[in-house]
Amino acid sequence: MNEVSEFVEHAALYFGGLGLSRTGGRIMGLLLTVDENGVDAPELCSALAVAKSSVSVELRRLEDGGLIERFRLPGHRRDRFRLADDVFGNAFRAQMSKFHAFTDLAERGLGVVGDDPVKRRRLERMRDMYAFMAERFPALLDEWEQGA
Amino acid sequence: MNEVSEFVEHAALYFGGLGLSRTGGRIMGLLLTVDENGVDAPELCSALAVAKSSVSVELRRLEDGGLIERFRLPGHRRDRFRLADDVFGNAFRAQMSKFHAFTDLAERGLGVVGDDPVKRRRLERMRDMYAFMAERFPALLDEWEQGA
DNA sequence: CATTGTGTTCGGTTTGTGCCGAACAAACTG
DNA sequence: CAGTTTGTTCGGCACAAACCGAACACAATG
Known part of the structure; x- marks a missing residue:
């Protein structure tokens, strides 16, 4: 014990x-x-x-x-x-909500940063990356859940 | 400002x-x-x-x-x-190390839980799930980095 | 070599959070 | 409806971490 x-x-x-x-x-x-x-x-x-x-x-x-x-x-x-x-599935979904939070944060940043394209580029890339992950993640989960 | x-x-x-x-x-x-x-x-x-x-x-x-x-x-x-x-790429890679940590934890659990198959099943599934994610995640990152 | 500028380290204070034991509320029992 | 059991809430204590101002070490300058 x-x-x-x-x-x-x-x-x-x-x-x-x-x-x-x-x-x-x-x-x-x-x-x-x-x-x-x-x-x-x-x-x-x-x-x-x-x-x-x-x-x-x-x-x-x-x-x-x-x-x-x-x-x-x-x-x-x-x-x-x-x-x-589904503890661990839930844990992953919680992570996904963080993804969304960061896309939101990037959007907010784009709202306050000026027109400087080099400043905007990174925020846009950040937003798009987290959006990409948030989009792909559920598929990965599905693949796991039905795959094995 | x-x-x-x-x-x-x-x-x-x-x-x-x-x-x-x-x-x-x-x-x-x-x-x-x-x-x-x-x-x-x-x-x-x-x-x-x-x-x-x-x-x-x-x-x-x-x-x-x-x-x-x-x-x-x-x-x-x-x-x-x-x-x-590559701040955000790094952040994702850090998450991946957590995946490995949890596969390890599951292994350790399998070491101390007995022979009861229902107890073992969940730990095995936990281990396999995180291993699956750790395996798939780099590909997802690659796809993002070269895709866009 | 003195002086100024730059970054780190150190002691002390504050803030936040985890945890406990006791008091409390609510539900069940006979 | 008194008495028990079960779960939550409350007040306080303790520990860890963040933060500050001051002292410090180091490098560059003239």
Whole structure:
């Protein structure tokens, strides 16, 4: 059991690179090691040695971000949590929204920079590149999802 | 001139999403609005209302990250700064290294999760997905770079 | 060789955020 | 309807990072 907690710690590092807090990353790591029955909050508390208030807010954030699912077994009165069906697809889609954000930013830049063509060129190229990626990415996802 | 500083502030928000500090993002935003002659540190200080020590360390970090170029006009003795030639290409390549990181993480997970096939399946799928993306992404970049 | 200009480094302060324990609210039970 | 269980919210503390002004190192100039 110590092996998984070591893995969980590693995972927390990696997910931290995606903007998650440390405990958020730890939760994701632990959820990677369980099956579709998921875990409940007290289990997370003891497994990760984290206060239940912290897991509560963190679970909420992960749920809002579409990374995990909250569900309840019929007849029980305690929430359980598991990874969302398509966590990583969702992660990629989140990246895509960043693409759109950057095309918007480039547009905005074109609005404030003057007529100097050399200044405009880079912003246009930035806008077009992110637009290109945003356009191509879904196809890549589709290819993956139906391909394998 | 107030228009660009408004844009700069927006840009800082966006770049903050990429792990840059606020002033780092502001610098990037301002550099998006200038030509290949770039700007120098005092200009950044006054334009952004930031201490010169802060811009110094931030410029260093951006330079180390390959986001900006430090250069000097012949005959002058003051450094100037502009965006790196392929800032956004570099940004995408950085994302790709995250892909590899996540395949590694999945491998590690497969090492600690047991034989349960349903547990293994998701980790395998995670590993394969990121590997797929890491494999396809360079081609996408190439297509963009030579296509347009 | 003194002086000025340029960039980096250092200590200290502020700001933001994560996390905790306790109080609270809401839903279920007998 | 009292008592429990479950989840969220609140106030405060602690740690990390950003930022500043001043001191510093170095190079170029005259």
